[in-house]
Amino acid sequence: MTTSLNWKPALRHVFMILFSFVMVYPIVWWIGASLKDSTELGSPGIFPSVLKWENFTNGWNSVPGHTFTDFYINTFYLEIMVLIATLLSTTLVAFGFARLDFPLKKFWFSILMLTLMMPGQVLIIPQYALFHQLGWVNTYLPFVVPHLLAGGAGGSFFVFLLIQFIRGVPKELDESAKIDGCSWFGIFWRVVMPLAFPAVVTVTIFCFLWNWDDFLGHLLYINTVEKYTVGLALRMINDSQSAAEWGQLLAMSLVSIIPATLVFTFLQKYFVDGIATTGIKG
Amino acid sequence: MNRSTTTIAEGAPSLKKSSYFKSRWNAPLAGYLFISPWLIGFLALTAYPLFLSLYYSFTDYTLMQPMKWIGARNYERIFTADPKFIQSAKVTFTYVLASVPLKLAAALFVAMILSKAVKGIGVYRTAIYFPSLIGGSIGVSLLWRNIFGVDGVFNKLIAVFGIEGKSWITNPDTALSTLILLTVWQFGSTMVIFLAGLKQIPNDLYEASSVDGANKVVQFFRVTLPMLSPILYFNLIMAVINAFQMFTSAFVITNGGPMNATYVYAMYLYERAFSRYELGYASALAWIMLIAIVAATLLISFSSKYWVFYETDTGGKKRK
Numbered sequence: 001m002t003t004s005l006n007w008k009p010a011l012r013h014v015f016m017i018l019f020s021f022v023m024v025y026p027i028v029w030w031i032g033a034s035l036k037d038s039t040e041l042g043s044p045g046i047f048p049s050v051l052k053w054e055n056f057t058n059g060w061n062s063v064p065g066h067t068f069t070d071f072y073i074n075t076f077y078l079e080i081m082v083l084i085a086t087l088l089s090t091t092l093v094a095f096g097f098a099r100l101d102f103p104l105k106k107f108w109f110s111i112l113m114l115t116l117m118m119p120g121q122v123l124i125i126p127q128y129a130l131f132h133q134l135g136w137v138n139t140y141l142p143f144v145v146p147h148l149l150a151g152g153a154g155g156s157f158f159v160f161l162l163i164q165f166i167r168g169v170p171k172e173l174d175e176s177a178k179i180d181g182c183s184w185f186g187i188f189w190r191v192v193m194p195l196a197f198p199a200v201v202t203v204t205i206f207c208f209l210w211n212w213d214d215f216l217g218h219l220l221y222i223n224t225v226e227k228y229t230v231g232l233a234l235r236m237i238n239d240s241q242s243a244a245e246w247g248q249l250l251a252m253s254l255v256s257i258i259p260a261t262l263v264f265t266f267l268q269k270y271f272v273d274g275i276a277t278t279g280i281k282g
Numbered sequence: 283m284n285r286s287t288t289t290i291a292e293g294a295p296s297l298k299k300s301s302y303f304k305s306r307w308n309a310p311l312a313g314y315l316f317i318s319p320w321l322i323g324f325l326a327l328t329a330y331p332l333f334l335s336l337y338y339s340f341t342d343y344t345l346m347q348p349m350k351w352i353g354a355r356n357y358e359r360i361f362t363a364d365p366k367f368i369q370s371a372k373v374t375f376t377y378v379l380a381s382v383p384l385k386l387a388a389a390l391f392v393a394m395i396l397s398k399a400v401k402g403i404g405v406y407r408t409a410i411y412f413p414s415l416i417g418g419s420i421g422v423s424l425l426w427r428n429i430f431g432v433d434g435v436f437n438k439l440i441a442v443f444g445i446e447g448k449s450w451i452t453n454p455d456t457a458l459s460t461l462i463l464l465t466v467w468q469f470g471s472t473m474v475i476f477l478a479g480l481k482q483i484p485n486d487l488y489e490a491s492s493v494d495g496a497n498k499v500v501q502f503f504r505v506t507l508p509m510l511s512p513i514l515y516f517n518l519i520m521a522v523i524n525a526f527q528m529f530t531s532a533f534v535i536t537n538g539g540p541m542n543a544t545y546v547y548a549m550y551l552y553e554r555a556f557s558r559y560e561l562g563y564a565s566a567l568a569w570i571m572l573i574a575i576v577a578a579t580l581l582i583s584f585s586s587k588y589w590v591f592y593e594t595d596t597g598g599k600k601r602k
Contacts, residue, residue: 012399019392020409023467027412029435030425042433044442089319096316103310108317115328117579121527121548122572125555125565126331126338132345149323159320184312213418215530220556231420235534238424246428253421264415272407275471276478 034251041246052247056255059248062237066225068252071233078140078229079211085147086158086207087200093150094162095188099174115156128220142221143211153210153217158203165199166192202274205267209260230256335565343562356566367567369542370550377458377546378525378578381465385521386514389469393476394506407474414470422464423534427451430460430535454543457536461544464531472517479513480506511590519582526575547571 028046034055036048060068096102097109131142146152150159169192177187193200218229228236234256237249264271314321339356343349360367392410396403416422429436430450437447450456487505496504507514529548532538538545551571555564 009399012395013402016395016399016402016406020406023413024409026425026429026467027416029429033428033435041428042435042438044435044438089323093317093320096313100313100316101310102313102317105313108321111324112320115324117523118328119523119527119572119575121551122335122568123328123331124551125561125568126334127327128555129334129338129345129561130327130331146323146327148319149327150320151323151327155323156320184316188316209415213420213530215420215534216552234420234424238427238534249424250428253424256421257416257419260416260419261412264412268408272411272474275474 030250030254034247034254036247038245038247041250055247055251059237059252059255062245062248062252063225063233066228066233068230068233068255070226071228071230074227075212075229075231078143079208081140081144082147082152082211083204083207085144086150086152086155087204089148089150090155090158090162090203091193091196091200092188094159094166095192097159098163098166099171099187099192100184112156112159116160120153124216124220131221137221138223138227139221140227143214143217147207153214154206158207161203162196162199165196169195198270201267201270205263205271205274208263212260335568338562338565339569340566341562343565344559345561346559349562352562356563357570359563360566360570366542366545366550370545370547373458373543373545374526374528374547377462377465377528378522380458381462382518382521382525384462384466385469385472386517388466389472389517390476390510390514392469393473393480396473396477397480407477410473411470414468417464417468418530420530420534423531426460426464426531427535451536452540454541457540457543461528461531461535464535465525465528472521475513475517476510479510483509508591512592515582515586515590519579522578522582523575526571526578 029044032046032048033041035051035053036043036055037050037052040049063071097105097112127142127146128137131137134141136142136145143152147155150156173191173195174187177191182190213231215231215235218232219235222228222232225233225236234249234253237245237252338349340351340353341349342352342356396406399406413422428434432447432449432452434450436450440447448456450460483506487509488501491501491505527548528546529552532544532546532549533552536544538549547567548571551564551567554560554567
C-alpha cells in the first residue's frame with residue numbers, strides 16, 4: 001500500500017515473531033521436558049537444570065521384552081511396503097486416466113472424484129469384517145493390499161494429484177514415442193514418469209506421513225506386541241505407566257516425530273509448494 | 283542407455299506393422315489395464331463394502347454369531363433409546379462448529395499478515411506449518427495430555443498472570459476446549475492454501491478500490507473475501523469433513539471423558555464395533571455419520587452460490 005507508514009511493516013514483524021513463538025513454544029518446551037527430571041517437568045522453562053538422558057534410554061527399553069528398535073523396524077517395514085504399493089498403483093492408474101481413452105472413462109473419473117470425499121469411517125467396519133474373514137488381522141496385509149489397489153489412506157487423492165500433473169506433460173512426447181514404436185507401458189515408464197518426478201515426490205512424502213500417523217488403522221489390525229508400530233507402543237506405555245514416568249513418555253513421543261521432521265526439513269520446497277498448489281492437508 | 287539406436291531399431295518394424303499398432307493405440311483394453319488396480323480396489327474395497335455396511339446396518343451382526351436381519355430396528359434404537367448416540371453427536375457437532383471457524387479464521391488472519399510481511403516469510407511459514415505436520419500423531423496427543431494436566435505447564439504459565447489453574451482435561455467444562463485448541467493449533471496447511479490464494483488477487487483491484495475511497499475494512503469484505511471465496515469454500519469443506527471424523531486426540535488425550543464430555547462420534551463408533559463387536563449396530567451409526575457429512579457438504583455447496591465468486595463472474599481474468 002502506498003499510504004502505509006514505516007512502522008507498519010515493523011509492527012507486523014513483531015506480531016509474527018511473537019505469534020511464531022507461541023506456535024513453536026509447545027515443541028521447544030517438549031524438547032526440554034524430555035530431558036527434565038520428573039520433579040521439574042511442569043515448569044514452563046525450556047532448559048532442564050540437570051540433563052536426564054536416562055529418559056531416552058529407559059524409555060527406549062520401557063516395554064518388557066522389546067525395545068523401540070523393534071517398533072521402529074516394524075513401522076519402517078510397514079511404511080516401505082505401503083510406499084512401494086502406493087507408487088506402483090497410483091502412477092499406473094493416473095497415467096491411464098490422463099493419457100488413454102477407453103469407454104466410460106468420464107464415468108469412472110467422476111467415481112474417483114467421489115471417493116475423494118468419502119469418509120473412511122464408513123468403510124472401516126465392512127473392511128474389517130472382510131479382512132477378518134480372509135485371516136488378515138494381525139498382519140500388515142490390510143495396509144499393503146488396499147494401497148496396492150490405489151486405495152488406503154490418501155490413495156484416490158494421490159491418483160487425482162498425479163492425473164493433474166501428468167495432464168501438464170506435453171502430449172507431443174507421447175506421439176513421438178509412439179512413432180518410435182514405444183508401447184503404452186514404455187511411454188508411461190520412459191517418458192511420462194521421469195517428467196512426473198516432482199509429483200511422485202509429493203505423493204511419497206504424504207504417503208509416508210499419513211501412514212506414520214494412521215493410528216486408528218494400526219489399532220484395529222495389529223494386536224500382538226511383536227508387530228506393534230511406534231504409535232501403538234507409545235499408547236501402551238501411556239496406558240501402563242504412572243505419571244512418574246512422564247519424562248520417558250515425552251522423550252519417546254519426541255523421538256516418534258523425528259522421521260516426519262526429517263522429511264519436512266529435507267523436502268521443504270516440495271512440501272509447501274505441494275500443499276499450496278494441491279490443497280493437501282498435513 | 284543409447285536412446286537413438288533403440289529408437290531406430292524399434293522404429294523400423296513399427297512402420298511395417300502400422301495397422302497392428304494403429305489398432306493397439308485405440309484398444310480400450312490398454313486403458314482398463316492401466317486403471318485396473320484402482321478399479322478392482324474401488325469395486326472390492328469401496329463399493330462392495332459400502333453396500334455391505336448398508337446391509338449390515340439392518341442386521342444384528344457380531345463377528346462370532348451368524349447375521350440376523352432385523353429391519354430398521356438398529357436405527358430405531360439409535361434415535362429413541364441411545365443416550366450415548368445423543369451425547370456423542372452433540373460433542374461432535376460442538377467440536378465441528380467451534381474448531382472449523384476458529385481454524386479458518388486463524389489461518390486467514392495469519393495468511394493476510396504473511397502476504398504483506400515478505401522478509402523472513404520462510405521462517406514464519408515453517409514455524410506455523412510445523413504443528414500441522416506432526417499434529418495428528420499420537421506423540422503430540424501425549425504432549426497435549428501432559429501440557430493440560432493438573433501439574434502441566436499450561437497451569438504454571440497462567441499462574442504467572444495470577445489465574446488459578448485446574449485440571450483442564452479432567453474437567454468436563456474444559457476438556458473439549460483443549461482438543462479444539464489442538465486442532466486450531468494445526469491451521470498451518472489451511473494457511474498455506476490461503477496464502478497461495480491471496481497471491482493470486484491482482485493488486486490493481488486494491489488500488490482501484492482505494493481510489494474509490496475504500497478503507498481496509500471495506501477492502502477486506504469487498505475485494506479480499508470475494509476473491510478468496512473459492513479457496514475459503516475448499517478449505518471449509520475439507521475442515522468440516524476432517525472434523526467430523528476426529529478420533530486420535532480424543533482417544534489418546536481424554537479417552538472420551540470426563541463424563542463423556544469429549545466422547546466424539548468416531549469414538550462411539552469404534553467402541554460399538556471393536557470393543558463390543560456389534561458390527562450391525564455400528565454400521566447403522568456409520569451410515570448416520572456418512573449422511574451427516576454428505577448433508578453438511580451439500581449444505582455448504584448449495585450455499586456457495588450465494589457467497590463463492592469465481593473471477594469469471596466479475597468479468598475478471600479467467601481461471602487457469
